[in-house]
Every structure is written in C-alpha cells, then in structure tokens.
Amino acid sequence: MTTVQGSAVRRRRAAARPAKRLSRTVIQLFLLVVGLIWLTPAAGLFLSSLRTEEANASSGWWTALSAPSRLSLDNYAALLKDSGIVQAFWNTVLISVPTTLAVVVIAALAGYAFAWMDFPGRDWVFLVVVAMLVVPVQIGLLPVAKLFGALGLFGSIPGVILFHTAYGLPFAIFLLRNYFAEIPKEMLEAARMDGGGEWRIFSQLILPLGRPAIASLAIFQFLWVWNDMLVALLFADNESQPLTVALQSQMRQFGSNIGVLAPGAFLSLIVPLIVFFAFQRHFVQGIMAGSVK
Amino acid sequence: MSATTSAVPPATTRGGPPRPPGDTPGRPGAPARRAVRRRRRIAAVFLFPALLLLGALVAYPIVFSVIRSMYDASGDTFVGVGNYTTMFQDPATLRAIRNSAVWVVFAPALLTGLGLVLAVLTEKIRWKTAFKLLMFMPMAISFLAAGIIFRLAYEQDPQRGVLNAVTVGIHDSVQGESVSFPTAKARLGDKRLTKRPDGGYRTARSAAPGHTVNLGLVGVAPKDMPHAARPAAAAAASPAGHGELRGVVYLDFTPGGGGKPGVVDRGERGLPKLAVEAVDSHGKVAATATTGADGSYRLTGLAPGPYAVQLPAKDFAPPYEGIAWLGPTLITPAIIGAYMWIWTGFALVLIGAGLSSMPRDVLEAARMDGANEWQVFHRITVPLLGPVLGVVFVTMVINVMKVFDLVYIIAPGPVQQDANVLALQMWLVSFGGGNNQGLGSALGVLLLLLVVPAMALNIRRFRRSQK
Numbered sequence: 001m002t003t004v005q006g007s008a009v010r011r012r013r014a015a016a017r018p019a020k021r022l023s024r025t026v027i028q029l030f031l032l033v034v035g036l037i038w039l040t041p042a043a044g045l046f047l048s049s050l051r052t053e054e055a056n057a058s059s060g061w062w063t064a065l066s067a068p069s070r071l072s073l074d075n076y077a078a079l080l081k082d083s084g085i086v087q088a089f090w091n092t093v094l095i096s097v098p099t100t101l102a103v104v105v106i107a108a109l110a111g112y113a114f115a116w117m118d119f120p121g122r123d124w125v126f127l128v129v130v131a132m133l134v135v136p137v138q139i140g141l142l143p144v145a146k147l148f149g150a151l152g153l154f155g156s157i158p159g160v161i162l163f164h165t166a167y168g169l170p171f172a173i174f175l176l177r178n179y180f181a182e183i184p185k186e187m188l189e190a191a192r193m194d195g196g197g198e199w200r201i202f203s204q205l206i207l208p209l210g211r212p213a214i215a216s217l218a219i220f221q222f223l224w225v226w227n228d229m230l231v232a233l234l235f236a237d238n239e240s241q242p243l244t245v246a247l248q249s250q251m252r253q254f255g256s257n258i259g260v261l262a263p264g265a266f267l268s269l270i271v272p273l274i275v276f277f278a279f280q281r282h283f284v285q286g287i288m289a290g291s292v293k
Numbered sequence: 294m295s296a297t298t299s300a301v302p303p304a305t306t307r308g309g310p311p312r313p314p315g316d317t318p319g320r321p322g323a324p325a326r327r328a329v330r331r332r333r334r335i336a337a338v339f340l341f342p343a344l345l346l347l348g349a350l351v352a353y354p355i356v357f358s359v360i361r362s363m364y365d366a367s368g369d370t371f372v373g374v375g376n377y378t379t380m381f382q383d384p385a386t387l388r389a390i391r392n393s394a395v396w397v398v399f400a401p402a403l404l405t406g407l408g409l410v411l412a413v414l415t416e417k418i419r420w421k422t423a424f425k426l427l428m429f430m431p432m433a434i435s436f437l438a439a440g441i442i443f444r445l446a447y448e449q450d451p452q453r454g455v456l457n458a459v460t461v462g463i464h465d466s467v468q469g470e471s472v473s474f475p476t477a478k479a480r481l482g483d484k485r486l487t488k489r490p491d492g493g494y495r496t497a498r499s500a501a502p503g504h505t506v507n508l509g510l511v512g513v514a515p516k517d518m519p520h521a522a523r524p525a526a527a528a529a530a531s532p533a534g535h536g537e538l539r540g541v542v543y544l545d546f547t548p549g550g551g552g553k554p555g556v557v558d559r560g561e562r563g564l565p566k567l568a569v570e571a572v573d574s575h576g577k578v579a580a581t582a583t584t585g586a587d588g589s590y591r592l593t594g595l596a597p598g599p600y601a602v603q604l605p606a607k608d609f610a611p612p613y614e615g616i617a618w619l620g621p622t623l624i625t626p627a628i629i630g631a632y633m634w635i636w637t638g639f640a641l642v643l644i645g646a647g648l649s650s651m652p653r654d655v656l657e658a659a660r661m662d663g664a665n666e667w668q669v670f671h672r673i674t675v676p677l678l679g680p681v682l683g684v685v686f687v688t689m690v691i692n693v694m695k696v697f698d699l700v701y702i703i704a705p706g707p708v709q710q711d712a713n714v715l716a717l718q719m720w721l722v723s724f725g726g727g728n729n730q731g732l733g734s735a736l737g738v739l740l741l742l743l744v745v746p747a748m749a750l751n752i753r754r755f756r757r758s759q760k
Contacts, residue, residue: 023666024417024418027414027417027418028418030414031411031414031415031418031424034411034428035424035427035428038427038428038431038634038637039427040446040455041442041443041445041446041455041634042431042442044442044445044446044455045441045442045445048445056453058452059452060451060452060453060454060455060458061455062455062458106342106343106346107343109339109340109342109343110339110340110342110343110344112339113336113339113340114340117332117335117336117339118332118336119332119333119336119337120333125340125344127752127755127756128352129347130751130752130755131748131751131752132347132351132352133748133751134691134744134747134748134751135351135355135741135744135748136694136695136716136737136740136741136744138695138697138716138719138720138736138737138740139354139355139358139737139738139740139741140350140351140354141720141723141724141737142354142357142358142361142723142730142733142734142737143353143354143357143358143361144350144354146357147349147350147353162346162350163350165346166346166347166349166350166351167350167351169343169346169347169351170347170351173343198335198339202339223433226435227434227435227436227437227438228435229435229436229437229698229701229702230697230698230720234724244435244437247437247441248437248701248702251440251441251444251702252706254444254705255448258445261441262441262445264441265437265438265441265442266438268434268435268437268438269433269434269435269438272433272434272435273430273433273434275433276430276433280426283433284429284642
C-alpha cells in the first residue's frame with residue numbers, strides 16, 4: 001500500500017476515532033461478560049470442591065469468596081484415601097496411554113501403506129476407511145459386547161483398549177495417510193535408491209517427518225479416551241472402570257455427593273487441562289482435525 | 294538389497310510394477326514378479342493390524358446390527374422391519390426421536406451463530422488469544438465433568454445453584470424483596486387470629502385507633518429466623534398515639550422454654566419485614582405498614598372507627614424459588630446450554646481462523662467506500678465465511694445426533710425420559726433395563742443411517758481432493 005493511500009486511511013480513521021473507541025469499549029465489556037459467564041460454572045464446581053459438605057448443603061459456593069479461609073483440601077485428601085477412586089484413576093491411565101500408543105503405531109503403519117505402497121484395491125480399501133470416519137460407536141456396542149463375551153475380554157481393560165483403538169483408527173489412518181502423502185516423492189525415492197527397506201524408511205524417514213501430525217493425533221486420541229464414559233460404561237467392570245464411570249455412579253444422589261463429585265471431577269479434568277496448556281497448538285489442531293468424527 | 298527392489302518407485306505412481314533395466318516390457322521377469330509379491334507381502338504386514346481391528350470391531354458389528362435389528366427382543370423370531378415400525382410407535386422412543394430433532398434444529402444453528410458473532414468481535418480486541426483460550430478450554434474436559442459442573446449450576450435451590458441465585462436476585466430487585474414465613478401460623482386454638490381463605494390472617498376482634506395489637510405466630514424454625522430479628526418485648530409495650538394502631542408481630546415461642554402463650558415474653562423475637570394492614574369495617578384496607586427488626590409496626594392516619602389488623606397472604610407465600618432448569622419442560626434447553634458451553638470455543642476458533650485468512654483489503658475497501666460495520670458483516674464477512682460456517686454447522690449436526698453423556702449425566706433420574714435422545718434411548722433399550730436388543734440394534738442402525746449423508750460428503754470431498 002502506498003503512503004498516500006495509507007495516510008488517507010489514517011485520516012479517515014482519525015475522524016471516526018471517538019465513536020470507534022466507544023464501540024471498542026462496549027465490545028470489550030461484552031466479551032468480558034461472556035468470559036465471566038464461561039468461567040463461572042467451572043469456578044463454582046472448583047470452589048465447591050474446597051468446601052465442607054455442610055457448607056455446600058447450607059449456602060452457595062459464592063459465599064466462599066468472602067471467607068476464603070474456610071476453604072480446605074479435605075475433600076481431596078478424603079478422595080485420595082478412597083481406594084475405589086484411586087484405582088479408577090489408574091485404570092483411566094492404563095486405558096488411555098496404551099490406546100494412544102496402539103492407535104498411533106497401527107495407524108502410522110497403515111497410513112504409510114495407503115500413502116506410499118502399491119497393492120491391488122488400495123484406493124477402494126481406503127475409501128472404506130474414509131466412510132468409517134463417522135460411524136457412531138453405538139453401532140459397535142452390542143455386537144462387540146457379544147464378541148468380547150465369547151473371547152473373555154468383556155469387563156477387562158484390554159477389551160476397552162481394543163474397542164477404543166478400533167474406533168480411533170479410521171480418523172487416525174485418514175489423518176496420517178494424508179499427512180504422509182504430502183512428503184515429497186523425491187525424498188522417498190532417494191531413500192529407496194539408497195537401499196533402505198520399507199521398515200527403515202518408515203522408522204527413519206516417515207515417522208520423524210510425520211511428527212507434527214502424530215503429535216496432534218496422539219493428543220486428540222488421548223483426550224478422547226481419557227474423557228470417554230460411554231464405552232467404558234459397557235465394557236469395563238467394577239475392577240477395570242475408569243474415573244468417569246466411577247463418578248457417574250455417584251450422580252444418583254447428586255445433592256449429598258458433591259463432596260466426592262466435585263473433587264472427583266477436578267481429578268478427572270486436571271490431566272486434560274495440563275495437556276491443553278502444555279500442547280495448546282497441537283491440541284487445537286488435533287481437536288479441529290478430529291471433530292469430524 | 295538387489296537392484297530390482299531399489300528401483301521401486303513410490304506407490305502413488307500408477308504406471309504398474311517397476312521394470313528392471315533390460316527387461317522386456319509386458320513380460321516381467323522372475324525377479325520382478327518376486328519383487329511385486331514381496332512388496333505386497335510387506336504392504337499386507339503394514340495393513341494387517343488396522344484391517345483386522347476395523348474388520349472385526351467396526352465392519353462386522355454393522356452387519357451384525359443390521360441383521361439383529363430384524364429379529365425380536367430374544368433374537369429367536371424374525372420380525373423383518375417390525376423393530377423399525379415399533380420405533381415410531383413406542384412413546385419413549387418417539388420422544389427420544391423428537392428430542393434429537395430439537396437438538397439438531399437448535400444446537401448447530403445457535404452454536405454457529407454464537408461462534409460467528411464472538412469471532413467477529415474477538416478480532417477487535419487485543420486479548421483475543423486469552424479469550425479464545427478461555428472459551429476453548431471446555432473442549433478439553435469430559436462430558437462427565439461438564440455434566441457435573443452444570444448439574445450444580447442448574448440446582449433448583451437458589452442457595453446452591455448459581456443460575457437460580459442470579460434469577461432470584463434479578464426477580465427480587467425487580468419485584469422488591471419479599472420476605473415471607475411460609476411455615477408460620479397462628480397457635481392452635483388461638484381465638485384472636487382467624488385464618489383467611491387466601492392464606493392470610495386477620496384479628497378476630499376489631500380495635501380502634503390508639504390501641505396496641507400484638508400478633509403472635511408460631512411455626513417458624515430457628516434456622517428460618519432472619520439474623521436481623523430482634524426481641525419484641527420492648528416495642529410490644531409502647532403505647533399507640535392518636536389515629537394509629539401499633540404493636541408487634543412476633544414469634545410466640547421462647548427459646549429454652551418458659552414463655553406464656555399469647556404473651557410477648559422476654560427473649561421472644563419479632564418477625565421483621567412483614568406486611569401488616571389495617572382493614573376497616575367494610576373490609577377495605579385503610580393503611581399498610583411493614584414490620585421493623587423487632588417486629589413492630591405502626592398503622593397511621595386512621596380515621597376513628599373499628600379496624601381489624603391483617604397479615605396478608607403474601608406474608609405466608611412461599612418465596613420465589615427461581616426456574617426449574619432441571620424440570621421436565623426445560624431439561625432439553627438446559628442440556629443444550631451446557632453443550633454450548635463446551636462447543637462454542639470450537640466454533641469460535643474455527644471461524645476465527647477463517648476470518649484471519651480473509652482478504653483484509655476487501656473489508657478495508659468496503660469501509661473506505663462508506664459501508665458501516667453491519668453492512669461489512671452481513672454483505673462481505675458472512676458470505677466469504679460461508680464454507681467455514683458450513684463445516685462448523687455440519688460437524689455440529691453430526692456430533693449432536695450422537696449426544697449421550699451429557700444427557701445421561703445432567704438429567705436427574707425422574708426427568709431422564711423427558712430429556713431422552715436417540716443415543717441414550719439406544720443405550721437404555723439395549724442395556725439399561727430395556728434389554729430389547731432387537732429394538733436396540735434398530736436404533737443403532739438408525740443412528741448410522743442418519744450419518745450416511747455425512748459419510749457420503751466425506752467420501753466426495755476426499756475423492757475431489759485426490760483429482
């Protein structure tokens with residue numbers, strides 16, 4: 001843009017400045033209110049998790065703002081002494097970490113094959129995978145429950161992992177195949193010329209180059225499984241249930257169980273929040289790409 | 294590695310198998326055939342785990358469900374499309390379908406609209422990154438945690454649920470803070486007070502101005518007594534002036550015992566902020582007053598004549614309790630609200646990305662030509678954002694059709710049926726006590742059929758991107 005035009009713009013802007021500043025203030029105030037509205041329900045649960053059962057029963061959490069000294073970590077201490085909840089927390093870890101690894105490894109292998117290997121029917125098989133992107137997990141619940149029952153996997157952590165892995169794969173393969181396909185052909189040809197076998201090309205070229213996509217996928221997949229309730233509600237039993245399932249069983253007496261539910265909810269969401277803040281960029285990309293599921 | 298395999302071109306070239314130098318075209322030699330076989334074997338190894346899992350746990354269940362949906366609950370009798378017709382006759386399932394329709398009609402449109410407005414406004418502030426971060430945060434947490442958060446926020450009791458605390462606060466500031474004692478009543482056998490049909494109380498005997506009339510009530514639990522309430526004895530004894538009736542409204546109950554019924558004993562407290570009325574012989578209200586902290590009232594400006602003192606019905610009306618968010622009528626909108634809390638950040642960030650990739654100079658040129666912000670918004674911004682808005686909308690439609698956790702968590706047991714949606718009904722019918730796996734499978738197939746358009750869209754989009 002030339003300086004003449006630039007200064008014309010500036011002059012015009014200067015003329016509209018007071019009105020603009022006013023509207024900007026209004027916008028700022030409006031967004032501030034929206035932000036507060038978004039924060040309030042979560043802050044409410046957090047403060048409730050720091051209040052005693054009696055305090056929660058007799059007054060609103062907002063009264064704690066005027067007497068913050070009454071807040072304590074007692075509920076959390078009690079929660080961590082509850083062996084069922086602690087077990088459920090570790091179950092959540094034992095389900096989500098292996099699932100994430102399995103999905104990444106299996107999808108990377110398949111993604112590489114779909115992107116760079118030639119075999120009959122490749123394009124058709126991949127279209128089937130694309131079609132599976134939006135298949136709702138609900139359709140798998142009953143048949144897989146029967147299948148797992150026959151295999152002795154029903155109610156066990158490996159069963160939950162297998163189910164999650166299968167339903168995570170279409171999106172994972174789709175994402176990685178498309179990302180791998182963007183890798184310049186010359187790089188692969190050069191590697192193959194150099195006598196690299198497929199395994200070596202996969203592990204030493206494709207995986208390192210695909211790291212950004214793999215990171216986004218891993219984060220998305222981890223959160224999806226960590227936050228799942230539906231699948232575990234069916235496939236896990238009392239011994240293998242994750243935190244979400246353990247907590248939902250307390251919802252029936254919501255009023256009298258806030259002392260467990262509020263800190264429990266925070267125990268379950270602290271890990272996703274850490275992931276969120278640690279990997280913001282990958283996180284947003286992963287959610288964005290994965291939202292089509 | 295042999296020369297034949299090292300010459301393999303990338304698989305995306307469609308020119309058929311590679312030919313080693315010197316080989317006649319059309320008649321591949323034995324080493325080349327071996328190489329093709331070898332490559333296919335490697336491809337099979339790479340694909341095997343994925344195809345095994347997808348085949349056994351995704352493809353097979355679809356076939357199984359379609360077949361199972363044509364059998365009855367026990368699975369022994371073939372019923373054809375029977376389960377699919379039952380679906381639209383069974384009231385519970387029908388309600389679930391209706392509620393899912395409500396979700397699909399409202400949630401995606403509201404979310405896309407709100408996301409668009411916020412994205413445009415966010416462009417104009419400096420702390421937009423922080424704002425987007427805050428709005429996006431709910432995406433990280435589980436529906437369970439979000440459900441617990443909103444179950445608490447929606448609690449009916451304004452002492453616990455923040456939404457009703459705000460609602461009641463606004464209601465009281467508009468209507469005036471009304472204090473009432475719904476449990477208060479005249480002592481059993483008290484002849485001096487008579488209950489009115491509308492729930493209020495009136496003195497049985499009339500009094501002329503210049504008299505003191507004390508009204509004793511019982512039935513207010515100590516925890517329901519306002520902290521501001523003061524002992525009433527002093528005010529009860531003070532004489533009334535000309536043209537006025539005065540006295541106290543008090544709780545005729547001595548803490549610790551020892552009081553006399555019908556007498557304002559030491560330690561008995563007044564009931565503050567109650568409305569008191571003087572009613573003349575024609576039944577008309579001649580004066581009104583409000584009790585003080587010690588329960589005292591003064592009805593002034595009264596012409597000579599007999600008056601009854603009345604406590605109107607509103608003194609005993611139950612207080613305004615706010616809105617029944619979790620009641621049968623509002624439960625679906627309430628859950629959609631919680632859903633929006635989770636997903637608005639998604640719409641905001643996606644639309645915001647679309648906005649920032651928009652050609653700045655087009656907007657600037659329109660502004661230079663004198664277009665106001667509204668014209669720029671709906672003539673330029675929205676049309677240019679069309680594709681992004683479409684993606685957000687379609688994504689939300691697909692997601693909303695499968696909503697389960699949030700409804701399962703937020704709707705309290707008694708209103709679960711009122712909040713029911715397809716995915717939840719599928720669960721309830723198959724596993725949650727219904728135990729009708731025929732109908733459950735049919736509902737699963739219905740869910741799958743509903744996302745088929747999205748499936749076709751994905752495939753078409755993918756094929757186009759490959760050309």
